[in-house]
Amino acid sequence: MRYINSSALRPGMKVADAIYEVQGRPIVDKGTVLTADRISYISFVGIQGLYIEDELENSVDVVDLVKPEIRKTAGDVVENFFSKSKGISLTELEEHIMAVVSTVVDEVLKNKDVMTNLVQIRTYDQYTYFHSVDVGVLAGIIGAKYGLNTEALKDLVMAGFLHDIGKVFISPDIINAPRRLDDAERIKMMEHPRLGYEYLIRKYHFSDMVNRTVLEHHEWFNGLGYPNKKEGKGLLITSRILKAADVYDAMTTKRPYHPPYLPSEVMEYIMGRSGLEFDPRVVEVMSRELNVYPLGCRVELSDGTKAIVVGHNTGMILRPTVETINDKKIIDLYRDRDAWSKTIVKMII
Numbered sequence: 001m002r003y004i005n006s007s008a009l010r011p012g013m014k015v016a017d018a019i020y021e022v023q024g025r026p027i028v029d030k031g032t033v034l035t036a037d038r039i040s041y042i043s044f045v046g047i048q049g050l051y052i053e054d055e056l057e058n059s060v061d062v063v064d065l066v067k068p069e070i071r072k073t074a075g076d077v078v079e080n081f082f083s084k085s086k087g088i089s090l091t092e093l094e095e096h097i098m099a100v101v102s103t104v105v106d107e108v109l110k111n112k113d114v115m116t117n118l119v120q121i122r123t124y125d126q127y128t129y130f131h132s133v134d135v136g137v138l139a140g141i142i143g144a145k146y147g148l149n150t151e152a153l154k155d156l157v158m159a160g161f162l163h164d165i166g167k168v169f170i171s172p173d174i175i176n177a178p179r180r181l182d183d184a185e186r187i188k189m190m191e192h193p194r195l196g197y198e199y200l201i202r203k204y205h206f207s208d209m210v211n212r213t214v215l216e217h218h219e220w221f222n223g224l225g226y227p228n229k230k231e232g233k234g235l236l237i238t239s240r241i242l243k244a245a246d247v248y249d250a251m252t253t254k255r256p257y258h259p260p261y262l263p264s265e266v267m268e269y270i271m272g273r274s275g276l277e278f279d280p281r282v283v284e285v286m287s288r289e290l291n292v293y294p295l296g297c298r299v300e301l302s303d304g305t306k307a308i309v310v311g312h313n314t315g316m317i318l319r320p321t322v323e324t325i326n327d328k329k330i331i332d333l334y335r336d337r338d339a340w341s342k343t344i345v346k347m348i349i
């Protein structure tokens, strides 16, 4: 099978790996032969690409990082938390979310040594709360690879789930505006970390680390973020990780005014902003451990060669091993001296 972008899907192609909604319903089942309608729906929900059957390429193993049912539970709990509805007491909410955070951290730790394929951690659902769940899971994965202990990981995942809780105090007209915000609206929006922090302290009993990570999730490593312009090691490590996970998730999400960026494009952005927005040590862990080119995807090299990604190089996610399509030559973009001047310029169809 091979991974292709959604824009390249054509009727008649056969799906090699299912993609699920968080409710557990498949958006596409393994073995489905695509129709034009199904392809439109896949684009509509913002799926960037999927694995299709293709006899020509090597087969690829796909690992589920955090099970769909756990994500579903997490989404429900986070939704309850944001809406404070359904007659659930604050104490119960706190217990529910702590239980789900523990489960997520267990799963993340179980897969700690598996190189994470970034295209697989997205949840494809129109359900708002999954941005929070995806950010919590991704932050947990980065934190585990960074070497945080279990307690710190729980605080980090919790903060990931709740990082935008302060937005419940901001007008939905601003939150949901399908356009760029004006200055006044942007200033209002920038209050959400502080509003969330104060709300969590007022109503709940999370650790200081959770509350502070929520407060600091828009701070920049160089001190130019908000709300307090804190910098460097003055910021909690959990805040520095959450910041990167949040930006990653936001940029790969489909928005009304912008198509999603590819994981490789976002990693280029994050690497380019290392030391500015992002902690270089966090960027280093991400660039070593998170795959942005799924095995089996087609790419174009800077010399025009078309190739298929056939292997990953730990520490060099942007320089995998590829096989050229025309003459089946294996090129290790990391180790082959002749290939050092070549780069991947894009994923192709």
Ligand SMILES: [Fe+2]
Pocket (backbone or CB within 6 Å): 163, 164, 192, 217, 218
């Ligand atoms: Fe935020």
